[in-house]
Amino acid sequence: MKIEILFPEICDLYGDSGNVLYLEKNFPKDTVIKTSFLETPYFVNNNVGLIYLGPMNENNFIKVLNKLKPYKKRIKELISQNVVFLFTGNACEIMGKTIQIDNNDNLKGLNLINVETIFNKDNRYNSLFLGNFLDEDHPIVGYKSQNDILIVNDTPLFKVTKEKNNAQFEGVRKNNFFGTNLLGPILILNPYFTKYLFSLLGFNEPIYLEEELISAYNRRLKEYQIENIKL
Amino acid sequence: MAVMAGKLSSFILKMLKRNIPYYPGYIALKVCPDFLKYVPKPKLIIAITGTNGKSTICGLLKDCLENLGLNVINNNGFNINTGIAAMFLKQKKVADVAILEIDEKTSGEIFKEIKPDYLLCTNLFRDSMKTNSTIDYVLAKIQNGIPKKTKLILNADDLITSELAKNHNAIYFGIKENFGKKNIEHRFCDLIYCPNCGSKLNYIDSKYYHIGNVLCPKCGLTNPTRDYVAAVDFYKKKLVINGNPFPLKVTSIFNIYNYIAVISILLELGYKSEIICNCLEKVSIVDSRFSEEEIGKTILINHMAKGQNPVACSSVLEYVKNEHGQKCIMLMLDDVTDNRYSSETVSWYYDTDFELLNDENITSIIVGGKRNKDLYVRLLLAGINKKIISLIDDELNMASALKNKNFDKIFILHDLTSYEQSLILKEKIKKELNK
Structure with a gap:
């Protein structure tokens, strides 16, 4: 089983490279493949268990979208084969239908999930996030900081408990494609979600520093659950 | 009216023993949104922006110019419009020089009202995700606001800020010598690929992050020519700029760049190197840093x-x-x-x-x-x-x-x-x- 990190040198904003660091701590060195932007993605000609893509800036977003366009068919095939995808920040928007930029240009996404994005460069949205995934025992905690609004017409990923904009749902899921705007890095901040994700890869051992991650998560969760916390 | 309201609020804050330095500026701008446009300003205005080093450079420069006998005003880190307005309110008479620390995102708004003679941009890096979004965004914000009359003083070793020079009069400072630290060992680098042709850039010598000597192997993009070329003697704690020695009281590379920036501004203002040396002997980085x-x-x-x-x-x-x-x-x-x-x-x-x-x-x-x-x-x-x-x-x-x-x-x-x-x-x- 291989884990492919796509373009980590440019898709690494807002500390989400912590997800890469954490994957590397959990899986053997030769399992994790880092594909640079100038290379052909490993998944094009090989089987993979997980593909990770992190957040990127505006210029790189367009470049990455164009880079992945020729592989649209293959990505569709991998999603249908239940390969795990974790796309964080604006990465998941690449997979959607359209990206409307500042009320002008309409970029076409890969159209593999039913998501539309509205991007406004002068409208920064910041919020703490508290939500639920599969059960209510281990809520998801995270942070959103973005210029985009996502209109998700596919199955959402998380049910929102607390977020500044009173949204009902967050992110998108299609088979084992997990797309979320949550920054964090999500794998380190949400050990129970990570354990679930890793179980999809057949990894059922304790995760790296599990006790420490859970202890930090519990404290954060307590804070997020305070009624009048400033989001 | 705005001046009176601002000064009154300052008086009230003093009576209440509250320390909110930008508040009088906030009041002045509430009363007169164009306050910054009309307030009397010094003949010489130097603006400092960028991700890191703004406050340090402002502090050092202010101390140097005051040592030279000038009346200098500075917004002490309160770097948006309210802080700048508060600074002008404090003037008893029009100062000789204003050193404005300017938040990089809101610089365009400030420059609509104030046209600095010089704008120094220290560097641009990824910063707080909450407030600064991405470098692309911040760069565009600065670029779109620079007044025509403003002369830019830029870090030649930062190819991101060098972009600001398009359509503007600019001079550059930087370190030409190689320190021999070839690999970028940080968690990230904000400039991996050539902004012109997309090839992977060759960092001949990275001083820190994307700051250093760079060459694009395909299109030949490299650092702009430095007008103020610095060399660092770490052992003797000395900076040599265009052949002239200057004292250096710091060892960290980011503060060395801050010193080079300050010296470059003073040289650009026409001060002789001996006079600058004399000033630098007397000043140091502020205690809060x-x-x-x-x-x-x-x-x-x-x-x-x-x-x-x-x-x-x-x-x-x-x-x-x-x-x-x-x-x-x-x-x-x-x-x-x-x-x-x-x-x-x-x-x-x-x-x-x-x-x-x-x-x-x-x-x-x-x-x-x-x-x-x-x-x-x-x-x-x-x-x-x-x-x-x-x-x-x-x-x-x-x-x-x-x-x-x-x-x-x-x-x-x-x-x-x-x-x-x-x-x-x-x-x-x-x-x-x-x-």
Whole structure:
């Protein structure tokens, strides 16, 4: 089983490279493949268990979208084969239908999930996030900081408990494609979600520093659950 | 009317013993939104913007110009319109020089009202995700607002800020010599590919992050020609710029660039190198950023390591790593405001090079504050031995974790928002060491 990190040198904003660091701590060195932007993605000609893509800036977003366009068919095939995808920040928007930029240009996404994005460069949205995934025992905690609004017409990923904009749902899921705007890095901040994700890869051992991650998560969760916390 | 309202609010704040330096400016702008346009201004206006180094450069430059007998005003870090308005309100008579520290995102708005003679952009890096979005965004914000008359003073070793020179009169400073540190070893680099042709850039010599000597192997893009070429003599603590020596009181590379920037401005203003040398001998970086004190045989260093700003924080961590002796590090990096009302996001930990603290001469790390468990995880992921890490929830009690007093150096690394707390901690450490 291989884990492919796509373009980590440019898709690494807002500390989400912590997800890469954490994957590397959990899986053997030769399992994790880092594909640079100038290379052909490993998944094009090989089987993979997980593909990770992190957040990127505006210029790189367009470049990455164009880079992945020729592989649209293959990505569709991998999603249908239940390969795990974790796309964080604006990465998941690449997979959607359209990206409307500042009320002008309409970029076409890969159209593999039913998501539309509205991007406004002068409208920064910041919020703490508290939500639920599969059960209510281990809520998801995270942070959103973005210029985009996502209109998700596919199955959402998380049910929102607390977020500044009173949204009902967050992110998108299609088979084992997990797309979320949550920054964090999500794998380190949400050990129970990570354990679930890793179980999809057949990894059922304790995760790296599990006790420490859970202890930090519990404290954060307590804070997020305070009624009048400033989001 | 706006001046009167601003000054009245200043008087009231004084009576109430409240220290809100930007508030009179806020009132003045409420009364007259064009206040900055009409307020009397000095003949010479120098603006400083960029991600890191703004306050340090402003402080050094102000001290130098005051040493030269000029009446100088500065907004003391309150770098948006309200802080700048408050600065002008304080003028009893029109000053000789205004040194404006300007927030990079709102610079365009400021420049609609104030046209600086010089604009120095220190550098551009990824910064707080909450306020600064991305570099592309910030660069465009600065670029779109620069007035025509303004002469740019840019860091030639930063190819991102060099972009600002398009359609503007610019001069450059920088370090041409190679330090021989070829690989970029940081958690990230904001400029990997050539902005012209998309090829992978060759960092001939990286001073830190994307700052350095660069060449694109395909299209030949390289650093602009430096008008002020600096060489650093680390051993003699000396800077040589265009052949002239200047004293250097700092060793960290980011502060060396701050010194080069200050000297470049003074040279550009026409001051002779001997006069600048004389000024630099008398000035130093402000205490809220850096101070050191000897307590017995231990040197206690209080250093700001701006949280949520990975480059600023990593640069301080690098400085700490390079210092000699047995070291104890006290981390109080929480954002005080976030902690009071919210829960601080820790994503910036993963852009910050905490790996630098994985060093055999660092034998104790004490982590204080609400976020200490998150930072503990980060330190463990950086490969640091858990045996040397202590967690203290109340930052002000971190001195109690000082088990061993035989350190050559103790560093308090604090956030921009926790300077006051760092001073309290410093006193407690002194007591502990004197026991």
